[in-house]
Amino acid sequence: MLANTRGFLWSDVETRALLHIWGEQDVQTALDGNFRNSHVYRDVAGRLGEMGFDRTPEQCRIRVKSLKRQYYQAKEGSRRNGHYHRVCKFYDEMERILSGRRSHGDAPDPSDVSAPVGDEDEDEEEGGAQKPGLKEPYTDSAGECSFTQQPVKLEYSSFPIPASTSNGAALSQSSAQTFSSPSASRPRRTKKRYSNLSLDKLMERLLEQSTVAEENFYKHEEQRLQLEDRRREAEHARELQMLQVLGQMFSGISSHSTSTAAPPTQTCPPHSLPHRHEQAPPSARPLVIERSFSLGGSAPRNMDSLLPLVRSIIPPLTPRKHKGQDGRIGIIGGCQEYTGAPYFAAISALKVGADLSHVFCTKDAATVIKSYSPELIVHPVLDSADAVQEVDKWLPRLHSLVVGPGLGRDDKLLRTAKDIVEKSKARGIPIVIDADGLWLVAQQPSVIHGYQKAILTPNFMEFSRLYEATHRKPVETSDIGQTALQLSMAMGNLTVVLKGAEDIITNGSSVIVCSHEGSSRRCGGQGDLLSGSLGVMAHWAFSAQGDTAKSVSPAMVAAFGACALTRQCNRQAFHKHGRATTTSDMIQEIGTAFQKLFES
Numbered sequence: 001m002l003a004n005t006r007g008f009l010w011s012d013v014e015t016r017a018l019l020h021i022w023g024e025q026d027v028q029t030a031l032d033g034n035f036r037n038s039h040v041y042r043d044v045a046g047r048l049g050e051m052g053f054d055r056t057p058e059q060c061r062i063r064v065k066s067l068k069r070q071y072y073q074a075k076e077g078s079r080r081n082g083h084y085h086r087v088c089k090f091y092d093e094m095e096r097i098l099s100g101r102r103s104h105g106d107a108p109d110p111s112d113v114s115a116p117v118g119d120e121d122e123d124e125e126e127g128g129a130q131k132p133g134l135k136e137p138y139t140d141s142a143g144e145c146s147f148t149q150q151p152v153k154l155e156y157s158s159f160p161i162p163a164s165t166s167n168g169a170a171l172s173q174s175s176a177q178t179f180s181s182p183s184a185s186r187p188r189r190t191k192k193r194y195s196n197l198s199l200d201k202l203m204e205r206l207l208e209q210s211t212v213a214e215e216n217f218y219k220h221e222e223q224r225l226q227l228e229d230r231r232r233e234a235e236h237a238r239e240l241q242m243l244q245v246l247g248q249m250f251s252g253i254s255s256h257s258t259s260t261a262a263p264p265t266q267t268c269p270p271h272s273l274p275h276r277h278e279q280a281p282p283s284a285r286p287l288v289i290e291r292s293f294s295l296g297g298s299a300p301r302n303m304d305s306l307l308p309l310v311r312s313i314i315p316p317l318t319p320r321k322h323k324g325q326d327g328r329i330g331i332i333g334g335c336q337e338y339t340g341a342p343y344f345a346a347i348s349a350l351k352v353g354a355d356l357s358h359v360f361c362t363k364d365a366a367t368v369i370k371s372y373s374p375e376l377i378v379h380p381v382l383d384s385a386d387a388v389q390e391v392d393k394w395l396p397r398l399h400s401l402v403v404g405p406g407l408g409r410d411d412k413l414l415r416t417a418k419d420i421v422e423k424s425k426a427r428g429i430p431i432v433i434d435a436d437g438l439w440l441v442a443q444q445p446s447v448i449h450g451y452q453k454a455i456l457t458p459n460f461m462e463f464s465r466l467y468e469a470t471h472r473k474p475v476e477t478s479d480i481g482q483t484a485l486q487l488s489m490a491m492g493n494l495t496v497v498l499k500g501a502e503d504i505i506t507n508g509s510s511v512i513v514c515s516h517e518g519s520s521r522r523c524g525g526q527g528d529l530l531s532g533s534l535g536v537m538a539h540w541a542f543s544a545q546g547d548t549a550k551s552v553s554p555a556m557v558a559a560f561g562a563c564a565l566t567r568q569c570n571r572q573a574f575h576k577h578g579r580a581t582t583t584s585d586m587i588q589e590i591g592t593a594f595q596k597l598f599e600s
């Protein structure tokens with residue numbers, strides 16, 4: 001550094017450098033009419049530093065303020081006796097700068113020595129008191145008058161400076177040698193509580209307080225988490241207890257249904273597949289157990305009884321597992337027209353918790369689907385000559401299949417899909433059939449008939465096609481639960497999820513209705529989210545150990561979980577996006593919806 005910058009002493013060289021910077025047009029413009037000036041003085045101090053003078057912004061501000069006071073006092077004095085240079089050494093520099101500024105319409109009242117507060121006062125305490133340690137008690141040069149808030153002795157006493165108060169009353173002559181600061185002659189405003197603390201002290205105190213606050217926050221947070229843990233443990237224990245009761249209940253029901261159920265004539269479809277009895281389970285005489293479910297709605301008991309079943313199939317996240325163990329899911333679908341549907345299904349499967357998600361689609365769909373997401377493994381094989389062999393190569397690695405989203409209705413593709421279904425059945429892989437996969441089933445129900453690891457997820461239109469194909473008559477809607485149950489039976493008691501305002505889930509012997517609150521927004525692709533999620537949950541349910549999932553059919557548990565999740569996503573997305581909700585918005589909600597339903 002070039003100059004002595006210790007304490008508050010300002011050498012003339014340093015002061016001139018300061019005035020040079022402060023007088024620059026951009027600094028004056030920045031100060032002009034700007035109440036907050038700390039940033040300007042930061043800049044000034046920076047520039048001063050570049051010139052070799054180490055000063056803080058606050059020191060610069062105080063120094064300028066002092067110079068301005070001296071200048072105005074001197075100016076007033078000069079009106080009487082012309083000795084202004086004796087009380088303001090830098091009068092000429094100040095005059096040059098401030099007169100330039102006044103020409104911009106910023107003229108303070110020269111008769112008021114307190115006038116030049118303006119832009120230098122921003123950081124000062126109320127009442128005009130300067131911060132201790134920041135006031136400028138000295139100058140290094142004789143002949144320069146400093147200003148403090150205390151009565152000050154004028155260096156050139158033989159030239160009294162009559163100063164006016166702000167209301168214009170002249171100070172008495174007797175006070176010529178000493179005069180009170182403007183603040184002393186005005187009613188002083190109440191000092192702030194910290195006015196006697198330096199800025200550094202204030203900052204220190206603030207930091208201390210925020211550290212204490214932070215520590216308190218973490219302490220409370222820790223207590224909250226401990227409480228939360230305890231609550232979870234208690235809930236978990238309660239769920240386990242309930243599951244045991246449920247398990248006993250269901251085993252009681254199934255033995256009851258085989259012995260005392262109503263005669264089959266009441267519920268069996270009048271028209272059914274020729275070979276439908278071949279694989280029908282003993283519960284072909286159905287007992288309908290209808291449960292409705294609405295979170296926060298009228299049936300909390302049912303919510304309590306079904307959610308734990310879904311929770312029980314969810315594999316825990318543990319560091320001991322390797323990639324792939326929680327699910328490798330395959331989607332059969334995706335053609336030139338439809339690239340969104342297989343993407344929605346595949347990405348939903350991943351987001352629900354599958355580790356790997358494969359899409360087997362046509363060549364021209366593959367690039368498009370890949371471009372949607374690097375997360376998906378996309379095989380452009382479905383329209384190749386050896387499509388079935390290509391997919392078959394992967395089947396040993398796959399835990400479940402979702403057949404149909406965006407498959408289209410091209411005969412060749414449908415034939416390929418049929419062969420893939422056959423191969424998958426032979427391997428015992430759970431198969432979810434949706435969209436155009438259901439079109440295939442409506443054409444050839446035998447493709448999937450009686451396969452207990454199949455789940456069909458028709459919307460009403462698809463359901464009607466299936467019903468008509470199996471019953472040879474229009475769908476009966478007066479008791480849609482019963483009609484769905486009939487379809488399931490006709491298909492060999494595989495699980496049917498009839499999607500709609502309420503999702504009806506049946507395996508031909510019982511019906512579960514999922515009426516969990518969604519929203520009124522319907523957009524293409526919601527069914528794909530459901531089928532993709534169901535792909536994962538079906539794998540989890542069929543591979544779940546223990547009695548829990550076995551007490552209710554694993555497919556039903558998985559279906560209920562996927563329906564509740566889809567609806568929860570719909571609800572959450574609608575809450576955020578309203579009418580503009582799309583399936584992509586719903587997919588964004590999978591993580592939190594899953595947590596809310598199954599992990600909280």
Ligand SMILES: NC(=O)C1=CN([C@@H]2O[C@H](COP(=O)(O)OP(=O)(O)OC[C@H]3O[C@@H](n4cnc5c(N)ncnc54)[C@H](OP(=O)(O)O)[C@@H]3O)[C@@H](O)[C@H]2O)[C@@H](O)CC1
Nearest residue numbers: 338339340341404405406407408435436459460461524525
């Ligand atoms: N972004 C994409 O790539 C997407 C691609 N997708 C893919 O499109 C392919 C064809 O699937 P799809 O569902 O459009 O065909 P299909 O079953 O013939 O239905 C056609 C007509 O049925 C009716 N209808 C539907 N629901 C009904 C209901 N609940 N209740 C009553 N009627 C109902 C309705 O008739 P409308 O009212 O228009 O007269 C509808 O237009 C398939 O591969 C699928 O995966 C979709 O996943 C969407 C996102």
Ligand SMILES: Nc1ncnc2c1ncn2[C@@H]1O[C@H](COP(=O)(O)OP(=O)(O)OP(=O)(O)O)[C@@H](O)[C@H]1O
Nearest residue numbers: 459499500501518523524525526527528530566567
């Ligand atoms: N009227 C409704 N009210 C509330 N939720 C509904 C309604 N209809 C459908 N859903 C929800 O949307 C999910 C998907 O059903 P949707 O009828 O949209 O399937 P989809 O037509 O096969 O869909 P996609 O457009 O993917 O082909 C259902 O499982 C259900 O959760």
